Amino acid sequence: MDLRAKLALLADAAKYDASCASSGTEKRDSRQGGLGSTEGMGICHAYAPDGRCISLLKVLLTNACVFDCAYCINRATSNVARARFTVAELVKLTLAFYRRNYIEGLFLSSGIIRSPDYTMEQLIRVARTLREEHGFLGYIHLKTIPEAAPELLAEAGRWADRLSINVELPQVASLKRLAPEKDLPAIGGAMQQLAGRIAEAKEARRTARRAAPPRFAPAGQSTQMIVGADDSDDRRILGKGAELYEKYGLRRVYYSGYSPIPEASSLLPPAPPPLLREHRLYQADWLLRFYGFGTEEILAGGEGGMLDLEIDPKLAWALKHRADFPVDLNSAPRELLLRVPGLGARNVERIVAARQEGRVRLADLARLRVPLRKVAPFLLAPDHRAAPGLLDSPRLRAMLTTPGGFGAQARPRQLSLFS
Amino acid sequence: MRRPEAPQPAGAAAAEAFSVALEGCADFAAWRLAARRLLAAGIPPESVEWRTPEDPPGLFGGRPPPEAEGPPLPVPRDFVEMAELAIRHADRERFALLYALLWDSQTRPGLLRTPTEPRMARLAGMARAVRRDAHKMHAFLRFREIGTPEGPRSVAWFEPEHHIVEAEAGFFVRRFAILRWSILTPRRCAHWDGAALAFTPGARRADAPAEDAAEDLWRTYFASIFNPARLKPDAMRAEMPKKYWKNLPEAAVIPELMQGAEGRVRVMLGQEFRAPRRRQKAEGD
């Protein structure tokens, strides 16, 4: 098979992994030698017609796999053609793309061949060759095989910026049914190991006297959960996410709506991917991490353990907590402003700054490009008082639901919220 | 600096016309120096004309401001950061807007810290546009490699909206210090020879190479990483507006990807389940 055909097959097989981030690693640049730089902010070098960011060369080393995960196009019993890159081919492709400014780096994953250790070794070889032989300073994300030996995980973190292990399904029962060879305790154990080493390296960097203490995955670890392949509700998914953030200090949990694949297993729903649900989960995740919400608070905005699909989770929460509003634009503490639907964290900071210089009016918010229609019912300002009864009106929800809002709101959040 | 309690004698500096001729289109240091001189001399914004090499010869013909500088201006750091960005904006009024803000802040100390004030909001919008332009340049600029007698050279053609080439050349030096490259744009070009940066006047698209051998592989990658079951062209266009497409090698395949998407998904959703094949053996090398 020629390189182009391999690339087509092994990129196609990698596209179900939602991760695309290339941010949050240490700063590096090539003025003292080497090729490449990382400056904190990730860069999306292109967008595919699915609206997703293309930041890294995201491919599998091979799509052959001894496991048989039902949701995966590469599972052992699928009829797809198989291919495998050589280390030299992957290195050459990564460098050729990088030099032309197509990508920020490499995201390398793989089906499991022979054994977890063997597979992990192959992934590491690619990263090591890039770093050691070619002085590559761009971003490297390696998928980690949880069952691989601890020494291999340790070496992976030396070369990679980010490591990830996908939990894929939020409950053991689903994992048993759909990915029988995957072992949740092993996944947890490996995440724990990575978390320990990441924290250690971070501490060493903080206290280092000499230059360059040993590095370990400076951009941390992330994971992915598939949404809609099993019957897990949003409570279970968000709960699992919150648990992972807390236990292992993950940088990011990705939610990936189960997408139909060619050669699908009959265990799975032949349905379009639940994009809107995925989007709401990202919004909820954001509220958890940056807006001071708790999981149960967010879920209280919906019904029966599911988020409200029609409106965003902050608005859903506010509509069920109307007694907490309106809040005064000029006297409310930051934490309360963060709970106002339509006010983002950045604008809350700007409002707090502007308050130092005088009263802030609703008209001022328009200049900060705040959606006035959305915030108005929940705010009190010198030039604004919501119509009496509006906040308690059963019609408020309908009024705030943008006409044709489905399409506009279904934009995947991971693009703009790039960690 | 002259305090507002000491107003200018009417009819002196105020009535006279001044003209500041800046040598670069995005030269923050030169603007700041001129602004300090103008402020020290008590010259109000409406008496100043700001000119760059891009402007046609002035009608106004004022004289340059007096050279006495006055003390450094204490301004908030955020304002300086925004001003440095806004100076690169293509808007002809950028220098005047900044000077007017500085002038008014003498009598209204909180002004430069008030993001909701209309002119401050306009300034923030300009800074945002410049930042976005820079970000898109980092993202969408594509090098093509050519052979030269001195070895390979990477050449890119890019069309920024604002005057950002000088400011952003550093990004490409930090990333590609090991290469020799040229970035050609309509207004300004940057060249890196492995040791030093040089700038030259604008170029034409035809001055850049027309193709590169790696582009075919890149298009293959772009087409394969796209998931037709998630087609969302509006989200793509919001982040990668069509105006950039003509200089993006991968954009050529977008129309066919979109056309083919629906059919591919229908096949996936309606497919008969084929009998799974036998488990493959663990593969060797």
Ligand code: SF4
């Ligand atoms: S381990 Fe499972 S999810 Fe990973 S490639 Fe193999 S079949 Fe797919």
